[in-house]
Amino acid sequence: MSVDHSQAPVLEALAEYHATGRLSFSPPGHKQARGADPRVREVLGDAVFLGDVLASGGLDDRRTRSRVLERAESLMADAVRASHTFFSTCGSSLSVKAAMLAVAGPHEKLLIGRDAHKSVVSGLILSGIEPVWVDPRWDADLHLAHPPSAEDFEETFRAHPDARGALVTSPTPYGSCADLRAIADVCHRRGRPLVVDEAWGAHLPFHDALPSWAMDAGADVCVTSIHKVGSGLEQGSVFHLRGDLIDPTVLRSRADLLGTTSPSVLIYAGLDGWRRQMVQHGRDLLTRALDLAARVRTAIESIGGVHVHDRADFCGPGLADDFDPLPVVIDVSGLGTTGYQAADWLRAHRDIDVHLSDHRRINTQLTHADDQETADALVEALRALSSAAPGLRRARRVEVPAPSELRMRQTCLPRDACFGDVEDVEAGQAVGRVAAEMLTPYPPGIPVVLPGELITAPVIRYLRTGIAAGMNIPDAADTELRTVRVVA
Numbered sequence: 488m489s490v491d492h493s494q495a496p497v498l499e500a501l502a503e504y505h506a507t508g509r510l511s512f513s514p515p516g517h518k519q520a521r522g523a524d525p526r527v528r529e530v531l532g533d534a535v536f537l538g539d540v541l542a543s544g545g546l547d548d549r550r551t552r553s554r555v556l557e558r559a560e561s562l563m564a565d566a567v568r569a570s571h572t573f574f575s576t577c578g579s580s581l582s583v584k585a586a587m588l589a590v591a592g593p594h595e596k597l598l599i600g601r602d603a604h605k606s607v608v609s610g611l612i613l614s615g616i617e618p619v620w621v622d623p624r625w626d627a628d629l630h631l632a633h634p635p636s637a638e639d640f641e642e643t644f645r646a647h648p649d650a651r652g653a654l655v656t657s658p659t660p661y662g663s664c665a666d667l668r669a670i671a672d673v674c675h676r677r678g679r680p681l682v683v684d685e686a687w688g689a690h691l692p693f694h695d696a697l698p699s700w701a702m703d704a705g706a707d708v709c710v711t712s713i714h715k716v717g718s719g720l721e722q723g724s725v726f727h728l729r730g731d732l733i734d735p736t737v738l739r740s741r742a743d744l745l746g747t748t749s750p751s752v753l754i755y756a757g758l759d760g761w762r763r764q765m766v767q768h769g770r771d772l773l774t775r776a777l778d779l780a781a782r783v784r785t786a787i788e789s790i791g792g793v794h795v796h797d798r799a800d801f802c803g804p805g806l807a808d809d810f811d812p813l814p815v816v817i818d819v820s821g822l823g824t825t826g827y828q829a830a831d832w833l834r835a836h837r838d839i840d841v842h843l844s845d846h847r848r849i850n851t852q853l854t855h856a857d858d859q860e861t862a863d864a865l866v867e868a869l870r871a872l873s874s875a876a877p878g879l880r881r882a883r884r885v886e887v888p889a890p891s892e893l894r895m896r897q898t899c900l901p902r903d904a905c906f907g908d909v910e911d912v913e914a915g916q917a918v919g920r921v922a923a924e925m926l927t928p929y930p931p932g933i934p935v936v937l938p939g940e941l942i943t944a945p946v947i948r949y950l951r952t953g954i955a956a957g958m959n960i961p962d963a964a965d966t967e968l969r970t971v972r973v974v975a
């Protein structure tokens with residue numbers, strides 16, 4: 488039966504809510520902006536408050552008999568070729584935890600690519616799941632991690648046949664991708680599910696020139712932030728399910744453990760509208776975005792001192808299997824500067840914000856929302872950066888360890904290291920101790936150190952020299968890393 492994707496149940500219910508002039512004697516207390524401070528209304532506009540209604544007992548009735556959310560989720564599932572879709576208003580940080588908890592429980596093993604986002608590590612800490620880390624594919628020259636290969640998962644499964652399933656991050660925040668089909672096959676040969684953290688892949692279902700989409704590649708659950716690459720509002724995330732290895736009721740109830748009882752209808756509306764936009768116009772919008780990305784990449788590559796990472800840099804034997812061209816990852820080390828300095832300079836001097844920055848790169852994320860005007864502004868700003876670079880403060884050297892030195896031994900469950908007795912010791916004294924906290928350069932949010940890992944000298948040197956150069960580690964107890972929190 489063909490599905491009518493011109494519908495947008497959340498947006499339609501919201502329009503009807505306004506048309507009927509519904510009066511609420513329930514939260515939210517601003518009551519359709521009437522109670523909001525005029526100075527707040529002036530900045531936010533009333534639309535924000537008008538769209539902010541109670542999901543059940545407001546947008547829908549108290550027993551959700553109009554199935555507003557259910558219909559929106561089911562349309563989304565159809566659009567992305569999943570059997571079930573769940574909306575989350577708490578970001579993929581919630582979605583990925585819900586997926587993990589649907590696969591494994593306390594003291595059960597889960598294979599996880601070590602380049603996982605910090606929300607995955609939070610999931611381990613809260614659940615007591617035992618991680619079996621799968622090393623990413625390191626590019627030692629570019630200092631970059633690509634997702635693990637199917638062979639890496641195969642080998643790790645062989646050593647841990649009792650693992651309940653696997654989790655891989657693809658695309659990475661740098662846009663490099665795994666062979667999801669092959670990893671799903673590795674899992675399914677054992678009757679185990681594959682969870683894909685596809686937070687950066689909201690656009691993938693809607694264009695065949697983009698890397699493969701987890702639901703098409705046979706993954707069991709995938710998690711996507713619609714706010715990252717899509718048009719959703721911040722915190723808008725969805726997770727999708729297919730196959731019969733995970734019970735949809737279990738998945739929903741795991742999300743319920745973590746979620747809010749006051750979901751934002753504004754965020755639901757953003758998710759619903761994105762699905763309709765993509766089904767109706769996604770191919771055209773993404774074709775335009777891909778063409779623009781190709782032109783922007785060529786223009787930036789011609790600027791002195793910078794290099795745009797392309798497929799040839801990211802993909803090949805021992806590297807990634809595929810690559811998304813929309814994150815335009817630019818190596819600025821040829822300018823004698825760091826990604827941190829470059830990002831700060833672009834914000835201060837050109838009012839341009841980039842996505843992530845590291846010791847040698849920035850990532851300027853393009854989406855379907857960009858056009859020639861925004862692209863020209865970016866290219867012009869990068870030209871100006873290139874000219875200004877000789878006058879920038881000399882970049883501090885970040886001592887990036889060799890891949891073998893970056894990986895530390897997991898000595899106990901992340902949960903046990905986090906909730907046991909802890910103490911703060913001087914960074915130098917932390918070497919040889921077991922970490923009790925995450926130390927995560929942000930963005931992109933991949934912990935360098937996580938609870939339970941045995942801390943080594945090269946890693947401390949990396950983080951300390953990183954901070955001196957401009958790295959941001961907001962989750963550390965001491966964000967300057969003079970001290971590190973370790974197991975007492």
Ligand SMILES: Cc1ncc(COP(=O)(O)O)c(C=O)c1O
Nearest residue numbers: 578579580604606684686712724
């Ligand atoms: C790979 C990955 N997974 C999950 C998340 C969490 O997503 P959210 O910010 O939507 O909570 C992020 C956020 O940056 C991420 O990069």
